[in-house]
Amino acid sequence: MSNSSSITVTPLVIDSTFLSDSKKIIKEKIIAWEGYSRSGAVSEDDVKHIKILEKQSTENKNSTLLNQLELYTNTILNILDKAESSGKEDVLKNILALTNDFLLELPGQEFLDSLLKLSTVDSALPYSPFLKLLDNKDFIIKALGLYNLTILLSKASKSSEYASKIDQEVLIKVFDLLSSNEFIGNTQNINSQFIGIQLLQELLIVKSFKQVYESSNFITNFKSVNQLIASSAKSANSTGLQLSYNVLLTTWILSFSGSINKILVHNFPELVGNLLTIAKESIKLKIVRISVGILKNFTAVTLSPNEQFKTVKILLFHDGLSSINTLRERKFASNGSDEELSNDLIYLSDLLNAIVSDRLTSFDEYLTELENPNLLSWSSPTHKSSEFWIENSGKFKDQSYKLVKKIFEILSSKDYPNSKIKVILLNDLQFLIKNIGQDLVNFINTEKNGEYKLLIMSFLDNNGGDNELKYEALKAIQLLVGHSF
Amino acid sequence: MTLSDEQVKSELTKMQAFIEKEAKEKAKEIKLKADEEYEIEKASIVRSETAAIDSNYEQKLKKASLAQQITKSTIANKTRLRILSTKEEVLNEIFDEVKNELKNVTTDKSKYLPVLVGLIEEGVLALLEDKVSIRVRQSDLELAKEASIEAAKNFESKSKFAVDIAIDDENFLSSDIAGGVVVINGTGKIEVDNTLEERLKILAEEALPAIRLELFGPSLTRKFFD
Numbered sequence: 001m002s003n004s005s006s007i008t009v010t011p012l013v014i015d016s017t018f019l020s021d022s023k024k025i026i027k028e029k030i031i032a033w034e035g036y037s038r039s040g041a042v043s044e045d046d047v048k049h050i051k052i053l054e055k056q057s058t059e060n061k062n063s064t065l066l067n068q069l070e071l072y073t074n075t076i077l078n079i080l081d082k083a084e085s086s087g088k089e090d091v092l093k094n095i096l097a098l099t100n101d102f103l104l105e106l107p108g109q110e111f112l113d114s115l116l117k118l119s120t121v122d123s124a125l126p127y128s129p130f131l132k133l134l135d136n137k138d139f140i141i142k143a144l145g146l147y148n149l150t151i152l153l154s155k156a157s158k159s160s161e162y163a164s165k166i167d168q169e170v171l172i173k174v175f176d177l178l179s180s181n182e183f184i185g186n187t188q189n190i191n192s193q194f195i196g197i198q199l200l201q202e203l204l205i206v207k208s209f210k211q212v213y214e215s216s217n218f219i220t221n222f223k224s225v226n227q228l229i230a231s232s233a234k235s236a237n238s239t240g241l242q243l244s245y246n247v248l249l250t251t252w253i254l255s256f257s258g259s260i261n262k263i264l265v266h267n268f269p270e271l272v273g274n275l276l277t278i279a280k281e282s283i284k285l286k287i288v289r290i291s292v293g294i295l296k297n298f299t300a301v302t303l304s305p306n307e308q309f310k311t312v313k314i315l316l317f318h319d320g321l322s323s324i325n326t327l328r329e330r331k332f333a334s335n336g337s338d339e340e341l342s343n344d345l346i347y348l349s350d351l352l353n354a355i356v357s358d359r360l361t362s363f364d365e366y367l368t369e370l371e372n373p374n375l376l377s378w379s380s381p382t383h384k385s386s387e388f389w390i391e392n393s394g395k396f397k398d399q400s401y402k403l404v405k406k407i408f409e410i411l412s413s414k415d416y417p418n419s420k421i422k423v424i425l426l427n428d429l430q431f432l433i434k435n436i437g438q439d440l441v442n443f444i445n446t447e448k449n450g451e452y453k454l455l456i457m458s459f460l461d462n463n464g465g466d467n468e469l470k471y472e473a474l475k476a477i478q479l480l481v482g483h484s485f
Numbered sequence: 486m487t488l489s490d491e492q493v494k495s496e497l498t499k500m501q502a503f504i505e506k507e508a509k510e511k512a513k514e515i516k517l518k519a520d521e522e523y524e525i526e527k528a529s530i531v532r533s534e535t536a537a538i539d540s541n542y543e544q545k546l547k548k549a550s551l552a553q554q555i556t557k558s559t560i561a562n563k564t565r566l567r568i569l570s571t572k573e574e575v576l577n578e579i580f581d582e583v584k585n586e587l588k589n590v591t592t593d594k595s596k597y598l599p600v601l602v603g604l605i606e607e608g609v610l611a612l613l614e615d616k617v618s619i620r621v622r623q624s625d626l627e628l629a630k631e632a633s634i635e636a637a638k639n640f641e642s643k644s645k646f647a648v649d650i651a652i653d654d655e656n657f658l659s660s661d662i663a664g665g666v667v668v669i670n671g672t673g674k675i676e677v678d679n680t681l682e683e684r685l686k687i688l689a690e691e692a693l694p695a696i697r698l699e700l701f702g703p704s705l706t707r708k709f710f711d
Binding site for chain 2: 205207245249252253256286289290293301340
């Protein structure tokens with residue numbers, strides 16, 4: 001969208017008192033330029049220019065810069081480069097803060113454009129000087145570096161000429177750092193998380209950047225975001241309202257892609273449940289609105305009707321229908337105060353109701369559990385209900401015992417070490433054997449040279465002290481070796 | 486505890502700032518949603534239109550290819566027919582020439598006499614009657630008399646009964662034809678046309694395959710041979 005609107009889009013202003021305070025401290029510190037010029041850390045010319053700039057008051061600074069834009073652009077980049085290689089941190093911080101101010105404060109964004117123009121001259125510019133700083137140990141240097149990069153990248157993406165010059169590696173490095181435990185993943189420091197998530201959010205708004213995020217380390221990177229959502233669900237206050245809002249907004253931006261939704265729903269099994277919890281328990285309208293918005297996208301923007309069905313089943317599994325109905329009755333959803341929220345709630349409740357009445361059976365519930373083994377629990381009525389097994393055992397024979405094989409796959413997989421899962425599955429196997437009879441016994445005993453039977457037997461010894469697991473394994477073995485039916 | 490004016494002002498400012506911020510956030514959400522939904526809609530429209538264009542062009546391509554095939558086939562047919570008609574012309578030329586040659590043959594009496602005998606004999610054998618009459622060209626009248634005597638002799642030895650061959654000397658065959666006889670039975674109702682033209686006609690039909698083979702070589706595309 002190169003000429004989409006007549007409104008100029010201004011660079012992102014990060015909401016962070018920590019950052020603004022840090023910048024103030026940096027700018028108050030006086031840099032001994034002469035000393036650096038003598039030691040060769042900065043060139044004489046550059047020192048000359050930077051001192052002129054520093055002497056000015058804020059208003060004059062801007063006009064001085066504008067009068068010799070190219071000159072000062074080069075000066076600043078040179079100093080940045082030299083300081084990075086010589087490791088002079090205070091110079092780095094000073095220049096980064098200065099750059100940041102110029103990028104944000106000029107209403108015509110001339111400095112920003114001047115930097116971007118350099119990309120037509122040299123393919124490494126203007127990003128690599130800042131990119132190199134991302135390996136620095138100092139947090140503020142990294143943060144300011146990322147901030148400046150984000151502003152540059154964001155503006156560049158809006159013009160096709162500059163957008164084509166963006167190297168994917170830059171984006172990948174930025175995403176990786178933002179998602180790491182230095183920023184979004186830093187559970188000890190809310191400030192870092194807050195800064196990180198705002199930057200990530202700004203970048204993901206750009207469609208091409210979103211695609212890079214999806215195609216490189218997506219699951220690893222999203223873990224930190226998911227972690228924040230999980231802690232928001234546990235207690236809204238521990239994460240802070242604004243941070244929760246930004247995390248959810250970022251996720252919402254991601255949820256407009258069917259392929260992303262599929263990966264999210266299947267790889268982060270508690271995500272849907274957490275979102276429902278947040279929606280139900282939050283007192284802030286905007287938080288509820290966004291959580292519901294994400295859930296709506298999970299069900300509305302899907303790769304196929306089958307994917308939609310699977311996601312709806314997960315929602316229903318977490319008692320989604322009653323949550324949505326409760327929400328609809330709450331004041332701020334019903335009295336027309338927020339159109340988007342009420343529309344999304346209506347969409348979700350219609351969809352869930354339709355599926356419950358038309359398509360869902362308890363067998364589907366069981367299938368959902370098999371597909372997402374972390375959801376296996378006694379709360380699902382299927383496991384102990386003899387009617388369920390009488391009615392549905394036949395289906396386990398289909399396609400040469402496909403579902404039975406799946407059960408054993410889960411039992412032997414290292415991904416699900418929780419013994420409760422094994423206990424439930426062993427219980428299910430017993431019901432199956434009782435209903436299907438000798439055929440299933442033969443299958444289990446002979447398939448893969450008796451590997452399945454050995455697996456169950458292994459639980460007799462190998463059960464990590466879980467007596468229930470031992471007991472269920474024993475009962476299962478009893479049925480397997482017992483006399484024919 | 487009442488608030489001072491300063492405090493009230495400060496609270497109002499704070500509230501105002503808060504409301505503004507919330508509104509800005511909501512505005513941003515609306516814009517983001519609009520942009521995303523635009524992208525999704527655009528992508529789906531592009532997809533469906535591309536599919537429509539593709540299928541359109543596939544149809545056009547099919548039609549064009551069909552038309553081309555039809556033209557090809559029509560031309561092939563026409564060419565084949567031309568070839569066939571040219572071949573036929575050649576054959577007809579041959580037969581016409583033969584017809585002319587026939588006329589020459591009949592001038593050589595030593596060649597013509599045995600032919601005439603054979604023709605008359607054949608005709609009589611076909612009829613198997615004891616009384617027949619023959620009709621010839623006026624120019625062949627004398628030769629015919631000679632031939633009929635021998636023919637009758639041959640016939641008798643083959644059939645074991647005699648035949649009386651009368652020569653019609655009032656009605657003659659047209660003098661334009663090359664020669665031969667017409668053998669008529671006793672009641673005058675059955676005629677055996679053994680004129681040279683007629684023989685040529687029969688021969689032409691029978692010999693046609695061989696002649697064709699000789700002139701044009703075997704047919705490369707022929708599939709059925711019985």
